[in-house]
Amino acid sequence: MAMMICEERVASPDDGSRATGARGESVPFTPASTERLLALIRRLDGESDPVLRPHIARVVAAITALRAVSALTPGSWTHDLEPVAGSVGALVMTRAADAVADLAAAVLGDHAVIDFGDPDTIAWSEFILGVPVLHVVGCTDEFAHAAIAGRGLGLSQR
Numbered sequence: 137m138a139m140m141i142c143e144e145r146v147a148s149p150d151d152g153s154r155a156t157g158a159r160g161e162s163v164p165f166t167p168a169s170t171e172r173l174l175a176l177i178r179r180l181d182g183e184s185d186p187v188l189r190p191h192i193a194r195v196v197a198a199i200t201a202l203r204a205v206s207a208l209t210p211g212s213w214t215h216d217l218e219p220v221a222g223s224v225g226a227l228v229m230t231r232a233a234d235a236v237a238d239l240a241a242a243v244l245g246d247h248a249v250i251d252f253g254d255p256d257t258i259a260w261s262e263f264i265l266g267v268p269v270l271h272v273v274g275c276t277d278e279f280a281h282a283a284i285a286g287r288g289l290g291l292s293q294r
Contacts, residue, residue: 169263170199173240176256182243191239198232220288223280230270230277237267 173195182188205228213221240260241248249265251258271277285291 170195170236172256173236173243173260176240176260177243179256180243188239188242191235191242194235195232195239198228198235202228202232217284217288220284223283223288227277227280227284230267233267233270237264240264 177183177188177192183192205225208221210218210221217224241264244257244260247254247257249258249261
């Protein structure tokens, strides 16, 4: 029974924000957080760091995917995936938040969790440590995967 309630919540045809709690009160992932991260990267001269480039590329790809999924409207989903649009949106959003948190952690190193008094560094600690919660808020990623496989693709739920 709990799985069914959870599955319906994740699979609701919205942008994934209700399934992940992204109403602003508990989820720190917003467009402003990525802008703030870009400012931090520039301030710390991270743009030219070859170690950070793969992280930056993952953030760009993840945010592009998130914007593409968010732009889909009812009726624009193919293969009868509209019933699981919320699950898809939730998974894409959590992957984008993961990419941003990974980049922030890579840029800041131990400054992300130790307060050295530098501006806009320790503030990222809550974000970095809070992003894993997105995978379990409302339901787990596994429930979203099951909803997509079963309700969206018609595959066996075994």
